[in-house]
Amino acid sequence: MLEMYREKLAKKMKLNERSVVHYATCDSPADHAGFLRKRVERHHHHHHHTTSYHRRWFILKGNLLFYFEDRDSREPLGLVVLEGCTVELCESAEEFAFAIHFEDAGAKAYVLVADCHVAMEAWVKALSRASFDYMRLVVKELERQLEDARKSLAACHKSPRKLSSGRKRHLSNPALPPVQEKPPILENGYSTWGSSCTPAGASCCDQDGGFSKPPPLPPRRRSAGGSLYIAPTSGLSLTLQESPVSPETACFSKLHHWYGQEIAEVRREWLESKKSGEL
Amino acid sequence: MRYSERELLSLSRQPAEKAAEILMRLPKKGSVLKKRLVKLVVNFLFYFRTDEAEPIGALLLEHCRIAKEEVNVFSISFIEEPDRKYCFECDSEEQCQEWVEALRRASYEFMRRSLIFYRNEIQKMTGKDPLEQYGISEEARFQLGTHKQ
Secondary structure, three states: OHHHHHHHHHOOOEEOHHHHHHHHHOOOOOOEEEEEEEEOOOOOOOOOOOOOEEEEEEEEEOOEEEEEOOOOOOOOOEEEEOOOEEEEEOOOOOOOEEEEEEOOOOOOOEEEEOOOHHHHHHHHHHHHOOOHHHHHHHHHHHHHHHHHHHHHHHHOOOOHHHHHHHHHHHHOOOOOOOOOOOOOEOOOOOOEOOOOEOOOOHHHHOOOHHHHOOOOOOHHHOOOOOOOOOOOOHHHHHHHHOOOOOOOOOOHHHHHHHHHHHHHHHHHHHHHHHHOOOO | OEEOHHHHHHHHOOOOOEEEEEEEEOOOOOOOOEEEEEEEEOOEEEEEEOOOOOOOEEEEOOOEEEEEOOOOEEEEEEOOEEEEEEEEEOOOHHHHHHHHHHHHOOOHHHHHHHHHHHHHHHHHHHOOOOOHHHOOOOOHHHOOOOOOO
16 A cells, blocks of 8 residues: 555656746746635545635746746746646635636536636636747738738839839848847747747847737838838748638748748848948 | 656657657766667757657757768757757768758747748738737737747
């Protein structure tokens, strides 16, 4: 009997806990946070029918829900992996209760209680959208939309002359680094903007003001001909047709490469036209 | 920190982005390379003994660095302990490269940044926020950087 117990203990699945704790407690933005009461699940010897709740501080980051003893605790008490689960309002004596249920019947459900209706709704919404698959769906949808937008812009771009003036305007300051429009080099939260390697989150994104601003656009891009990405030359219009963006593939690295190529091409042409005295 | 093995176990049984038998070495001193079944599911990398159905461990792939080491070898390390490396030796340079690319794209945070990038680009091209039609423009999840609790 003791053997079996020991064996069971020995087999606990390892997790890179230190890193997970770091992820939970670092400055990277949370998708939602707040106090919730968590129902205590009693397994065996308590046969009485009263249930109890513990008030915990919850933080949602991506598909992970962490709970802390208190708001200023240094380490989470626990983690819930929000994959393969559904979030539903609860039939409960408690008002504002909802539950996280797993498709795997063996995985125990969590019953959580919010302080008010608004908080409950916000949590249910946030948790319902927390799965990796949901995020993936939205990304694929936007990839598709981006390709559509690019195609329709390419189809209606005006004469080369008009667009080259837009290009000139953008490149009027040759001191601009050619990779300014480049999307960030991304690596699992080690987001590097060129060389420096800083912790992921708000801090590193601030290095590139243009990208870190949420929509709407920075002023200088509001031009009729518009975008650096629609090039007037035939060389580049060929590139446009073979857009790497397609709904079938997760091709962000290709997109990144494609932008880099495009910028290199535009820059080369600018340098050539400068040489031939056209500017 | 408490976590449910059951949740991880059922996740490990989901269809994988990528799976292969690879030699793996833990960052612990004196560790040797051992053949493991390595399986990438969402932002977790599970590793199994090759003849077992349940993983012996899982790595959450957030705030990590995937680095190419010597020939056929790549490593995973985490931001708060950059010298502590999980090493993986592949059968070929090609396989190694494939894993490096797949693992770099595996984090939730990477996906979030891709989404924000696309959102921005579409906005620039069309003047419209593509998330508006789905009623999710204001979701914290889709904003960049400044949302803190």
